[in-house]
Each structure stands twice: as structure tokens, then as C-alpha cells.
Amino acid sequence: MASFSIIKKSLSKIWPSLLLVPIISADSVFQPAISCQDLARSLHLNNATIYFAEPVSAGSNVTFPDQDETCTTTSVVTTSDICRLSFSIATSTISAVSLEAWLPLNWTGRFLATGNGGLNGCIKYQDLAYGTSQGFATIGTNNGHNGTSGEPLYNNPGSIEDYVYRSIYLEATVGKQIVNTFYDRPHSKSYYLGCSTGGRQGFKAAQDFPGEFDGILAGAPAFSMTSLFYASAQPYLYTGKPGDPTFLTEDEWRLVGEDMVKQCDKLDGVLDGILEDPELCQYRPESLICAKNQTTGCLTGTQIETVRSVFSPTYGPDGKFIYPRIQPAKDMPYAYYLSGDPFAYSTDWYRYVVYKDPSWDPATLSPADWPPLLETDTHNVATWKGDLSPARDAGTKILHYHGLEDTVITSENSARYYNHVSRTMELTSAELDEFYRYFRISGMNHCRGGNGASIIGASGDNFDEYKPDSNALAALVRWVEDGVAPDSLLGKKKEANSSQVAMSRRHCKYPKRNTYKGSGDVNSADSWQCL
Ligand SMILES: *[C@@H]1O[C@H](CO)[C@@H](O)[C@H](O)[C@H]1NC(C)=O
Ligand SMILES: *[C@@H]1O[C@H](CO)[C@@H](O)[C@H](O)[C@H]1NC(C)=O
Ligand SMILES: *[C@@H]1O[C@H](CO)[C@@H](O)[C@H](O)[C@H]1NC(C)=O
Ligand SMILES: *[C@@H]1O[C@H](CO)[C@@H](O)[C@H](O)[C@H]1NC(C)=O
Ligand SMILES: *[C@@H]1O[C@H](CO)[C@@H](O)[C@H](O)[C@H]1NC(C)=O
Ligand SMILES: *[C@@H]1O[C@H](CO)[C@@H](O)[C@H](O)[C@H]1NC(C)=O
Ligand SMILES: [Ca+2]
Numbered sequence: 001m002a003s004f005s006i007i008k009k010s011l012s013k014i015w016p017s018l019l020l021v022p023i024i025s026a027d028s029v030f031q032p033a034i035s036c037q038d039l040a041r042s043l044h045l046n047n048a049t050i051y052f053a054e055p056v057s058a059g060s061n062v063t064f065p066d067q068d069e070t071c072t073t074t075s076v077v078t079t080s081d082i083c084r085l086s087f088s089i090a091t092s093t094i095s096a097v098s099l100e101a102w103l104p105l106n107w108t109g110r111f112l113a114t115g116n117g118g119l120n121g122c123i124k125y126q127d128l129a130y131g132t133s134q135g136f137a138t139i140g141t142n143n144g145h146n147g148t149s150g151e152p153l154y155n156n157p158g159s160i161e162d163y164v165y166r167s168i169y170l171e172a173t174v175g176k177q178i179v180n181t182f183y184d185r186p187h188s189k190s191y192y193l194g195c196s197t198g199g200r201q202g203f204k205a206a207q208d209f210p211g212e213f214d215g216i217l218a219g220a221p222a223f224s225m226t227s228l229f230y231a232s233a234q235p236y237l238y239t240g241k242p243g244d245p246t247f248l249t250e251d252e253w254r255l256v257g258e259d260m261v262k263q264c265d266k267l268d269g270v271l272d273g274i275l276e277d278p279e280l281c282q283y284r285p286e287s288l289i290c291a292k293n294q295t296t297g298c299l300t301g302t303q304i305e306t307v308r309s310v311f312s313p314t315y316g317p318d319g320k321f322i323y324p325r326i327q328p329a330k331d332m333p334y335a336y337y338l339s340g341d342p343f344a345y346s347t348d349w350y351r352y353v354v355y356k357d358p359s360w361d362p363a364t365l366s367p368a369d370w371p372p373l374l375e376t377d378t379h380n381v382a383t384w385k386g387d388l389s390p391a392r393d394a395g396t397k398i399l400h401y402h403g404l405e406d407t408v409i410t411s412e413n414s415a416r417y418y419n420h421v422s423r424t425m426e427l428t429s430a431e432l433d434e435f436y437r438y439f440r441i442s443g444m445n446h447c448r449g450g451n452g453a454s455i456i457g458a459s460g461d462n463f464d465e466y467k468p469d470s471n472a473l474a475a476l477v478r479w480v481e482d483g484v485a486p487d488s489l490l491g492k493k494k495e496a497n498s499s500q501v502a503m504s505r506r507h508c509k510y511p512k513r514n515t516y517k518g519s520g521d522v523n524s525a526d527s528w529q530c531l
Contacts, residue, residue: 029135030107033184036083039103042181045174051086064125068147071122076129076460081105085178089170091144095158097167098142101178102128108135110477111179111187113171113213115194115201116143117447119150119163119345126460127193134466134473137187139175141167143197150348151358157378160353164379165208168192168201172212189480193473195219195447195459196409199400203417204383206398210391215480216398217472219458220409220447223383223417224323226373228409231314231323233346233365235337238309242340245302250339252299253332256307259288261330269516273330274443274452276514278404279412281328283311310338317367324412330451333407353378384417386424392435399437399476401458401489401507403444405451411440418510429511438510439472439489453491453505453525464492490525506530 034042040053056062056078063075085101100123114127123140131138144162145152153160172190179187192213194202199221206216222228240246248256260283261273268276275281285307290298299307314322326333337343342362350369351360354376391398402414418438422429443452448461455464457471465471468478470490479485488506495502503523508514508530520527 028109028188030109030183030185031105032083032103032107032182034182036085036103039083039085039178039182043178045087045089045177047090048174049088049090051088053083053085056082056084062125062129064123067123068121070148071120071146073122073125076125078129079133080135082132083182089174091162091166091170092158095144095156095162097144097162097170098123098146099139099167099171099174100125100128101137101139101175102132103137103179103182104132104135106135107137107183109185109188110136111176111190112136112138113168113175113190113192114138114140115168115192115198116141117196117198118148119153119197119348120148121145121152122148124194124198124460128460130460130463131193136191137175137179137182139171139178141171143167150345150352153348154352154358155356160378164381165201165204168205169209169212172205172209189214189477191215191217191473191476191480193217193459197222199223200225200383202398203400206388206391206396207383207385208380210388210394210396213396215476216391216396217401217458217476218398219401220403220406220411221383221400221414221417222409224413226377226382227314227323228413229343229346229349230370230373232337232343233350233362234314235310235326236340236342236362237365238306239338239340240306245300246306247340248299248303248306248338250334252303253334253338255288255297255299256285257330257332259283259285260328263287264328268514269518270522272522275329275404276442277440278328279415283328285311316370322370324410324416327404327406327410327412329405329407331405331407331445336408349373384420386417386420388421388436389425395435397435397476397479397485399439399472399479399486401439401441401456401472403446403448403450403454404440404442405444406446408446414438415440415510433485433509437485439486439507440510440513441489441491441507442505442514443493444491451493453493453503453507455492455494456489456507464494488530 036053036055040050058081061077083103088096088098090096112131128138128140144159144167190213199218200223202216202218203223264281265271267280285304288299311325313325316322347362351358402411404411444450444454455462457463466474468474475486490506492501493503504525506525512530514528515531
């Protein structure tokens with residue numbers, strides 16, 4: 001096997017075009033046609049400023065000293081030899097997108113674009129490292145501004161446009177040009193990977209420029225974004241501030257989470273703290289009402305009203321449904337929604353994009369603030385088109401996933417989108433399967449982590465092994481290149497501080513749900529079935 005790939009490699013250096021057809025396989029390896037230093041000189045990109053092109057050898061600890069200090073990834077260790085290209089592209093007289101292309105010296109021919117999170121402003125370096133570790137030529141952008149705040153969007157329509165779609169469009173189109181120059185051959189297949197805002201960016205591409213990608217891996221999407229930002233601004237209004245009669249402490253919310261799981265855990269057949277279908281959970285918080293003289297381990301009637309409000313869908317001033325309830329799960333979204341602070345992304349979006357008033361106070365939010373937000377759907381940032389026929393017709397495969405313990409974006413909104421597409425296109429699930437599949441990942445928090453089998457290789461944050469059965473990116477590649485579509489995604493959970501697998505589960509394709517077979521080790525994927 002090893003000698004076979006070496007032969008292919010040396011031949012490909014001599015005669016790449018003749019070898020293109022026979023060697024497109026998992027083993028294909030191509031090498032650069034020019035040196036990393038020459039790349040900067042050879043590129044002719046419109047409106048671009050090249051910062052540097054430098055070789056980085058495998059095992060290097062790469063740090064990002066120039067990055068905005070609010071961006072949290074400050075270093076990553078590379079596992080392959082790459083050429084690292086840093087540059088920017090002007091998108092108006094006062095806006096620009098910063099990009100980095102990480103180009104492996106052993107290249108599979110595959111191109112991978114990556115997304116962002118929240119309102120940031122931060123290149124996801126761990127995804128660049130992940131992509132290049134598997135031989136993808138991988139590119140990332142700063143989404144048109146630096147840092148996690150929405151403030152750079154203030155009075156800068158170019159930056160807003162970059163945020164909504166243009167940075168992804170640019171990285172796709174410009175990235176492929178760079179690849180072509182560096183390796184002197186076009187990419188074989190083009191992929192996208194992202195979660196949260198990155199998930200929305202993936203669907204933006206699917207809805208508006210699907211031809212740029214053969215495969216899109218989109219997690220926990222922040223689509224229906226205007227609705228999400230309105231709904232996310234609500235819990236703070238219900239909880240009030242610490243000390244208010246309406247407020248619950250973090251410990252009291254922990255009690256709610258445990259009680260919720262107690263009521264709903266067994267719906268999938270097994271008491272394991274994990275809900276395989278939280279949509280079935282009709283939680284009754286009154287079970288926590290304080291008995292006479294009971295002062296601990298219980299809640300007041302007023303607090304329970306807060307719990308009910310927080311776990312209700314959001315409706316508009318006209319009574320119309322806006323957004324589903326917060327995710328029922330063991331871990332409560334204390335940090336994001338319940339701590340008595342407003343949801344920062346909603347506040348920033350209102351201040352810098354909707355009202356263009358940095359002093360706008362989120363405590364004044366009322367139903368009257370819904371129409372202005374809805375109307376500020378700039379460049380269709382909502383990303384809620386139900387017609388994916390352009391993606392289907394372009395041959396694009398969409399692999400959508402969402403954790404069922406998501407403490408930031410409820411997975412119920414992902415099911416809502418899938419059903420919206422089904423109604424809009426009038427396609428059954430079997431028909432959607434041809435190009436669009438949605439997987440619910442039990443025990444996964446927002447994009448990663450959680451109490452269950454959340455290691456699925458969907459990003460650099462939850463990578464374990466690159467195998468199509470247990471890695472979402474590899475599954476997408478197999479779907480695109482071999483026509484073998486995933487029916488489930490095998491997830492794993494590791495023992496604390498160990499590489500030992502504690503449990504595994506085959507996460508089902510929506511609308512199927514995972515159900516215990518009734519016998520067998522509950523931690524084994526084989527004891528469960530998708531029904
Ligand atoms: C990489 O370098 C940074 C900054 O010097 C350091 O904080 C980090 O621990 C290093 N990572 C590894 C894996 O050595
Ligand atoms: C973002 O930061 C980079 C340095 O990492 C800098 O070159 C670029 O000009 C900054 N972009 C903006 C829009 O401030
Ligand atoms: C980008 O380049 C094109 C020409 O290639 C030019 O027409 C356009 O004005 C430039 N845009 C910016 C923002 O510099
Ligand atoms: C490229 O791959 C070959 C095996 O196919 C390996 O021997 C070699 O070390 C790799 N080179 C780099 C630069 O990663
Ligand atoms: C509650 O406390 C009061 C006063 O301490 C006592 O008289 C009463 O019996 C208690 N009731 C219950 C149900 O324990
Ligand atoms: C795992 O490691 C972390 C930090 O290294 C430590 O705080 C924690 O106690 C460890 N957990 C177990 C179960 O050993
Ligand atoms: Ca369960």
C-alpha cells in the first residue's frame with residue numbers, strides 16, 4: 001500500500017493530467033507545483049493584499065499574536081506540513097475580509113472552506129488544522145471583521161454584507177484560485193464545514209450559491225436568524241435579576257434540569273440522563289413546587305412561572321409563532337440565557353444593525369421591537385429559504401446535524417427547517433434523502449461537548465478518527481465521491497481524561513428517533529435502533 005502511493009506520487013509529479021482519472025481515490029496525493037514563497041508572487045487576486053506565505057512543518061505550535069484578543073483560539077498544533085498564506089480582500093472602501101489558506105504539501109485534491117461562530121470575527125484555526133490534517137486544502141476567514149463583538153458592523157454596510165454571505169463566497173471562489181495556482185491543477189471536490197453561525201453560513205451557500213460546494217456539513221445552524229435573535233432576547237426579561245422573586249440561581253436551574261430529565265429520560269427506553277428526542281418532552285415544572293415548610297430543593301410558584309415562560313415558544317405581537325422553545329435537556333443554558341444578563345448577540349444586532357444606536361437598552365425590549373428586526377433582514381440574513389432545488393440541481397449534498405443538548409440554539413429549530421423544506425419543495429423524507437439529510441445528535445451541546453456520544457468529527461473540536469462511519473466529514477466525502485449516503489452517524493463519548501470509549505450511539509437521520517431495543521448494553525450502539 002505504501003509503495004503503491006509513493007509510485008503514484010512520483011508519477012503525479014511528472015504527468016499529473018494523465019493521472020487525474022485513474023488515481024482519484026482515497027490515496028491520491030498531489031504536491032505543490034511551486035514553493036510557498038513563490039505562491040505570494042504568483043497570485044493575481046482582485047483587490048487583495050498578501051500579508052505572508054510561509055511554510056509550517058508538521059508538529060509546529062502555531063500562534064496568532066495579531067488576532068483580536070476576544071478570539072479564543074490562540075494556538076493550534078499542526079499535524080501535517082503546510083504552506084500558510086495570509087491575505088485580505090477589500091470589499092468596499094471601508095470593509096475587508098481577512099483570510100488564511102492552509103495548503104498541505106500532501107494534498108488529496110479536496111478543497112475545504114470553513115465558517116465562523118456568533119457574531120465573530122475569528123478565523124477558526126482548529127478547523128484549518130483539522131482539514132489540513134486530512135489532506136484538504138483548507139481556508140478560513142474573519143467574516144469581514146475582527147473579534148467577537150458586533151460593533152464593527154455599525155455604520156458599515158460592507159461589513160454586514162461580508163458577515164451575511166460574502167466572506168464565505170469569497171473564500172470559496174478565491175480559495176479555489178489559490179489552490180489552482182499552488183498545485184497547478186484544479187481541486188477535485190469542494191466542501192464546506194461550519195457550526196452555529198457556521199451552520200447558517202453553510203445553509204446560506206446551499207440556498208444562494210450551492211454550486212460552489214459539492215458537500216456542505218452544517219451544524220446547529222443559526223438560521224431563521226432574525227427570529228433567533230428576537231427569541232434569544234426574551235429569557236432575560238422573564239428571569240429578571242438575581243434577587244428578584246422571578247429569578248432562579250444556577251443551582252435552582254440545575255434542579256430544573258435534573259427534574260426535566262427525570263420526567264423525560266425514559267421516553268427513549270433508558271434512564272441514562274440523555275434524551276433521544278427532546279421534542280417529546282412536555283415538562284411539568286410544578287413537580288418542584290415547595291411543600292409546606294419546605295425551603296430547599298424546590299421552587300416558588302413565581303419561579304415556576306419563569307421556568308414555563310423560558311421553555312415556551314416565542315410569539316410575535318400579532319400572535320404568530322416566531323421561534324421554538326429552549327432545548328429541554330439536563331444541562332440548562334444558564335450562561336447564555338438565565339444568568340440575569342441580556343443575550344449579547346441580540347443586543348449587538350439591535351444596537352449596531354437594526355437601530356444603529358449603541359446606547360439602545362435591551363431591558364426595554366418589547367413586542368414593538370419585533371417588526372423593525374424582521375424588516376432589517378439585510379441580504380436575507382434570516383437564511384430561511386425552503387427551496388433547496390438549486391442545491392439539489394447542482395448535485396450538492398447537505399449533511400445537517402444538531403446536538404440535542406444545545407444550550408445556545410434549540411435543535412427544534414433544525415427540525416422546523418427540515419419540515420419547512422419538505423413542505424416548500426413537496427418532498428418526502430425519502431426524496432429529500434437524495435441531497436439533504438438531517439441528523440439529531442443526542443448528548444451533544446452546542447456544536448461539541450455534552451453528556452452523550454458527541455464525538456462525530458464534524459469539526460476540529462470533536463475530532464477522533466477519520467472514518468466514514470464515525471466521522472461526519474468523512475461520511476460527507478463518501479456520499480459526494482462514492483454515492484454512499486449516511487443513514488446514521490456513529491458518535492462516541494470518551495472516559496474522562498482517557499482515550500477509552502465510554503459509550504457509542506448511532507445517531508439517527510430525522511425524522512427517525514433512537515430507541516432502545518430492550519436488551520443489551522445501553523452504552524453500545526448496537527443496543528439501539530432508529531425507528
Ligand atoms: C503553544 O504556544 C502557546 C503560546 O506560547 C502556549 O500557550 C501553548 O500551551 C502551546 N501549545 C502546546 C501544545 O505546546
Ligand atoms: C483584522 O486583523 C488583522 C490582523 O490579524 C488585520 O490585518 C486586519 O486589518 C484587521 N481587519 C480589520 C477589518 O480591522
Ligand atoms: C475590486 O476590483 C475591481 C476590478 O477588478 C474593481 O472594479 C473594484 O472596484 C474593486 N473593489 C474594491 C472594493 O476595491
Ligand atoms: C506525504 O505522504 C507520504 C506517504 O504517502 C509520506 O511518506 C510523506 O512523509 C508525506 N509528506 C508530507 C510532507 O507530509
Ligand atoms: C410547619 O411549621 C409550623 C411552624 O414551625 C408547624 O407548626 C407545622 O406543623 C409545620 N407543618 C408541617 C406540614 O410540617
Ligand atoms: C481530568 O483532568 C482535569 C484537568 O486536567 C481534572 O480537573 C479532572 O479532575 C480530571 N478528571 C478525572 C476523572 O480524572
Ligand atoms: Ca434516555
